[in-house]
Every structure is written in structure tokens, then in C-alpha cells.
Amino acid sequence: MAGKPKLHYFNGRGRMESIRWLLAAAGVEFEEKFIETPEDWDKLRSDGHLMFQQVPMVEMDGMKMVQTRAILNYIATKYNLYGKDIKEKALIDMYTEGIADLNEMIIVLPLCPPDQKEAKIALIKERTTDRYLPVFEKVLKSHGQDYLVGNRLSKADIHLVELLYYVEEIDPSLLANFPLLKALKTRVSNLPTVKKFLQPGSQRKPPINEKSLEQAKKIFRMK
Amino acid sequence: MATKPKLFYFCGRGRMESIRWLLAAAGVEFEEEFIETTEQYEKLLKDGRLLFGQVPMVEIDGMVLTQTRAILSYLAAKYDLYGKDLKETVRINMYTDGTLDLMLMIAVAAFKPPAEKEESLALVVKRAKTRYFPVFEKILKDHGEDFLVGNKFSWADIQLLEAILMVEELDASVLSEFPLLKAFKTRISNIPTIKKFLQPGSQRKPPPDSHYVEVVRSVLHF
Numbered sequence: 001m002a003g004k005p006k007l008h009y010f011n012g013r014g015r016m017e018s019i020r021w022l023l024a025a026a027g028v029e030f031e032e033k034f035i036e037t038p039e040d041w042d043k044l045r046s047d048g049h050l051m052f053q054q055v056p057m058v059e060m061d062g063m064k065m066v067q068t069r070a071i072l073n074y075i076a077t078k079y080n081l082y083g084k085d086i087k088e089k090a091l092i093d094m095y096t097e098g099i100a101d102l103n104e105m106i107i108v109l110p111l112c113p114p115d116q117k118e119a120k121i122a123l124i125k126e127r128t129t130d131r132y133l134p135v136f137e138k139v140l141k142s143h144g145q146d147y148l149v150g151n152r153l154s155k156a157d158i159h160l161v162e163l164l165y166y167v168e169e170i171d172p173s174l175l176a177n178f179p180l181l182k183a184l185k186t187r188v189s190n191l192p193t194v195k196k197f198l199q200p201g202s203q204r205k206p207p208i209n210e211k212s213l214e215q216a217k218k219i220f221r222m223k
Numbered sequence: 224m225a226t227k228p229k230l231f232y233f234c235g236r237g238r239m240e241s242i243r244w245l246l247a248a249a250g251v252e253f254e255e256e257f258i259e260t261t262e263q264y265e266k267l268l269k270d271g272r273l274l275f276g277q278v279p280m281v282e283i284d285g286m287v288l289t290q291t292r293a294i295l296s297y298l299a300a301k302y303d304l305y306g307k308d309l310k311e312t313v314r315i316n317m318y319t320d321g322t323l324d325l326m327l328m329i330a331v332a333a334f335k336p337p338a339e340k341e342e343s344l345a346l347v348v349k350r351a352k353t354r355y356f357p358v359f360e361k362i363l364k365d366h367g368e369d370f371l372v373g374n375k376f377s378w379a380d381i382q383l384l385e386a387i388l389m390v391e392e393l394d395a396s397v398l399s400e401f402p403l404l405k406a407f408k409t410r411i412s413n414i415p416t417i418k419k420f421l422q423p424g425s426q427r428k429p430p431p432d433s434h435y436v437e438v439v440r441s442v443l444h445f
Contacts, residue, residue, distance in 0.1 A: 052321050052354055063313065069292065070316035077309050086300045090286060093293030098275045131275055 005030040005060040008044060010216050013205045014107060015068045016056045018100075018159055020204065022072055024197035025158045025188075026079035032203065041219050069100075076155040088150045095136070095148055095156040099163050102132045106166050110208050125174060128167055133178050136160055140180040146187060153191070161188040169207060228253045228283040231267065233442070235435040236428045237330050238291045239279045241323065241382060243427065245295060247420035248381045249302035255426065264442050295319070299378040311373045318359070318371060318379040322386040325355055329389055333431035334440070344393050351390045356401050359383055363403040369410060376414070384411045392430055 005023060009016035011034040023030050035041050035055070045053050051066045058065045065071045076082040076092075083089045105124050112120050136148065145151045148160065164185045167174050175182055188194055197204055208216070216222075228246060232239035234257040246253050258264050258278065267273050273280055274289045281288050284301075288294050299305040299315070306312040325347060332343035362371055371379040387408050390397050398405050412421060420427055 051317060051358055061310075063310070065313060065317065067317045067320035070313050070320055073296075073316055074309065074313040077312070086297060087284070087286065089300070090288055090293055090297040093296055094274060094288060094290045097290035097293050101275070135274055 004028075005058055007032045008035065008049075008057040008059070009055050010035045010219060011205070012208050012212050012216060014056075014216075017205055018103070018162060019056060019058065019068065019071055019075070021162045021197070022075050022081070022155060022158055024203065025191070025194050026075065026081060027193045028075075028079065030203070035219055036215075038219055038221060041221075072096075072155065081153065081155045081158070083150050083154055084152075088154075091149050092154050092156045095139070096159055098132055098135065099156070099159045102127055103159075103163055103166070106163075106170070110213050121170065125171060128170075128174050129177070133167075133174070133181060136184075137178045137180050140184060146184075148184075153188075157184065157188055158194075161185050161194070227251075228281055230255045231258065231272075231280040231282075232278050233258050233435065233439050234428070235431050235439070237279075237431070237439070238327070240428055241326065241385060242279060242281065242291065242294055242298070244381055244385045244420070245298050245302075245304070245378060247426065248414070248416050249298065249304060250416045251298075251302065253426070258442060259438060261442050261444075292323070295378070304376070304378040304381070306373055306377060307375070311377075314372050315377050315379045318362075319382045321355055321358070322379075322382045325350060326382075326386050326389055329393070330431070333436055348390060348394045348397060351386075351397055352400070355386070356397070356404055359407075360401045360403050363407060369407075376411075380407075380411055381417070384408060384417070389430075 005028065007016060007019065007030055009032070011032075020030075035044065044050060044055070044057075049064050050057050051064070054066060056066065056068055056071060058071050060074070065074060073082070083092050102124070105120070105127065109117070109120055109124070139148055143151075147153050148156045160181075161184065164175065164181060175185075189198060196202065228251065230239060230242065230253055232255070243253075258267075267278075267280070268276055272287050274287075277289060279289065279291055279294060281294050283297075288297065296305075306315050328343060328347045328350070332340050332347070335343055359371065366374075368374045370376050371383065384407070387398065387404065398408065411417060419425065
């Protein structure tokens with residue numbers, strides 16, 4: 001009998017959060033093994049479980065998968081969230097990569113030195129309203145459908161809605177001029193699996209705070 | 224009649240080079256439009272052909288595709304270089320994500336000030352020797368086959384060769400501890416489409432020089 005997927009990461013969002021979202025949206029139960037000490041981290045690497053000495057790592061279907069994108073693409077294919085043909089997949093990938101670029105800026109923000117933080121936040125806000133959100137608003141407007149690609153839920157919708165939650169955490173007014181994105185967010189949030197994941201007590205992780213940032217730095221021996 | 228794919232980028236490696244390699248290895252002829260001025264770039268933006276305002280951009284099969292990985296995945300699938308099933312595909316994705324990370328470190332190093340650039344490139348060589356190449360050497364050793372995945376030529380092999388050659392430009396001795404990778408390099412380089420691409424006069428681009436960096440900085444304003 002196949003076991004549940006097992007996620008190896010520290011107890012925080014980072015690069016694992018989009019994997020948690022996708023599994024949850026697909027209705028897949030998963031376990032998590034948190035890296036909590038430098039010794040945990042050393043052991044994971046010395047046991048040879050991390051192909052390139054990095055996490056995220058997901059044990060699933062007899063494999064130890066690494067590389068966030070490889071993992072997400074596997075899950076999306078397996079659970080039918082990747083479009084119906086290679087052209088739809090190309091659109092989904094293109095949208096996903098744009099979302100990932102903005103999400104990357106948000107993920108690394110906690111590591112930014114305090115004196116640069118304000119400028120970084122300003123840049124994130126600018127990119128959000130000028131480069132990224134207008135594109136997705138326009139896509140939805142152009143076809144008038146409920147989902148970004150092929151009139152069907154795909155990983156692109158899930159990644160985008162996840163991102164919209166982070167944008168809202170930074171500044172809710174950033175979503176003001178994007179009515180179709182707000183509607184998408186509501187619609188996807190109301191899907192039973194996503195609704196469940198959004199409730200307190202789920203495996204969704206909160207924004208990183210000072211304490212968990214210090215702990216993460218200690219585990220990975222970062223200065 | 225199908226038109227050739229058309230690549231829009233600067234006249235240099237950057238993020239487009241892996242796409243050139245993949246097309247060339249698949250034996251697909253392609254055209255290129257080189258961005259040399261701000262005006263050209265602004266026209267692409269105004270015409271709405273750059274989804275997020277960025278290149279690489281490739282016109283192919285009636286689509287205007289941007290985002291390097293989206294383009295690479297599409298090409299790999301189209302030209303049957305993506306494994307025979309999902310498990311092979313995920314391995315190819317893991318390997319290519321790793322080699323692409325390494326090559327992007329080289330691409331961005333070109334834009335750093337001299338001291339930082341040297342440090343970055345030294346780190347690339349270190350990562351290649353300690354993090355990436357040992358993994359691929361072991362994969363080849365464990366299955367004893369000619370190609371990384373499924374005993375068949377795939378995108379993973381093309382990108383590994385590209386990465387090996389790029390790192391060798393930084394340190395010619397980098398493969399000294401990796402006999403199977405040395406043999407791999409020779410073997411893949413001799414595949415007819417790749418052999419052709421490796422010859423002078425092909426669309427393969429040279430390492431970034433100060434002129435390339437200048438053009439990119441002036442067009443993208445940074």
C-alpha cells in the first residue's frame with residue numbers, strides 16, 4: 001500500500017509551501033518531517049537522501065524527489081492539474097514561472113538586511129501592481145472563464161491564489177484594482193480541499209517570525 | 224508549411240543558451256532576432272509580446288512563449304526528449320533544474336563587479352565539483368548506461384553537456400575526478416546534431432564579454 005507523501009523541510013513556508021498548497025488542493029494527505037536542529041540537517045545530508053544537498057525533498061511513490069519545480073510538476077501531472085496537452089502545459093508553465101519569480105522575492109524578504117528591507121518591499125509592491133497582477137487580470141478578462149487555462153483548474157490557479165494571499169499580507173490595497181483576481185481568489189478558496197487547507201489547524205504555515213527565522217538560520221548554519 | 228522557431232534575445236548566452244542547445248540537439252533549425260537597442264526592446268514591450276516584460280521570448284507553433292523553463296519544457300516534450308513516463312520526466316526535471324541552477328550562476332556572475340564576479344565563478348567551480356558532478360558521475364556509474372535517464376538521449380543529457388563545457392571554460396581540469404563524465408562528454412559531443420552545433424559558425428554563443436554586458440545593461444537599464 002502506498003504511504004502518504006512525506007515532506008522534509010523546516011517548520012515554515014519557504015520553498016515547501018507551494019508544494020503543501022498543491023498537495024492540499026489536490027486532496028492529497030501528507031506527512032511532514034521537520035528539520036529542527038543542525039544535527040537533523042547534518043543527518044539528512046549525510047544519509048544521502050538529498051540529491052543536491054538541498055531541501056525541499058519529498059518522499060513519494062518510492063522516490064526521494066528534490067527541486068521544487070520538479071516536485072510540483074510531478075504532483076500536477078499525477079493529479080491532473082497540468083492542462084490537457086503540451087500547449088496548455090506551456091501556458092501553465094509560463095504563468096507559473098512568473099508567479100514563482102514574484103513569490104521568490106517574497107520568500108527571500110526575511111533574509112534581507114534591515115537597511116534594505118524598505119526598498120525591497122517597495123520593489124515587490126511595484127512588481128506586483130505593474131508587472132504581474134495586470135497580466136493575470138488580463139488573461140481572465142480575455143477569455144472570461146473561471147480559471148486561467150483551458151477552462152479548468154490547474155496548478156497555475158493554485159499558485160496564483162497562494163500568491164494573492166501573500167500579496168494581501170503585505171498590503172491588502174494591492175489587490176484593489178484587480179476584480180477578476182479577487183473573484184478567482186474567492187472561487188478557488190471555496191473549493192472544498194482549499195477551504196479545508198485555509199482553516200486553522202491545517203498544515204498551512206504562517207508567515208515567518210523573528211523566532212523561527214533565528215531557528216532556521218541556526219539549523220542551516222547561516223549568519 | 225511550418226515556420227522555424229524564432230528566438231528573441233541579446234546576442235549572447237544568458238538565459239537563452241540552453242534553449243539554443245536544446246533546439247540544435249533536436250535538429251531543429253531556428254532563427255534569431257538580436258536585441259541591440261532600447262528602441263527594439265520597447266517595441267517588443269509595446270507590442271505586448273513579452274508577457275512579463277522579459278526575454279527570452281520564443282515564437283513557436285503559433286505561440287509567443289516567455290520564461291526559460293516553460294520554453295525548455297515545451298521543446299523537450301515536443302521533440303521527445305522528456306522521458307517515456309512520469310517517473311522518467313521527474314528525474315529529467317530534477318537533473319535539469321540542478322544543471323540550470325549552476326549555469327544561471329555563471330550567467331549572472333557576468334554582471335557583478337570584478338571581485339564579486341571572481342568569487343561567484345570560484346563558487347560555481349566548487350559547486351560543480353562537490354555538489355553537481357559527483358551526482359551525475361554516480362548516476363552513470365549505478366546504471367552503466369550511455370545516457371542519464373531511461374537508456375535514451377534526453378534533455379538531461381544535453382543540458383549536462385552544456386554545463387560541463389561551461390564549467391570547463393572556468394577550470395579546464397574540472398572533470399579530472401570524473402572518468403564517466405569525461406566519457407559522457409565525448410559521447411554526447413559526437414552526436415551528429417550536437418557535433419554540428421559545437422563547430423565554429425553555428426548559432427552557439429561565446430562566453431559573455433564586456434560588450435555583451437554593456438548592451439544588456441543599456442537596454443534593460445541597470
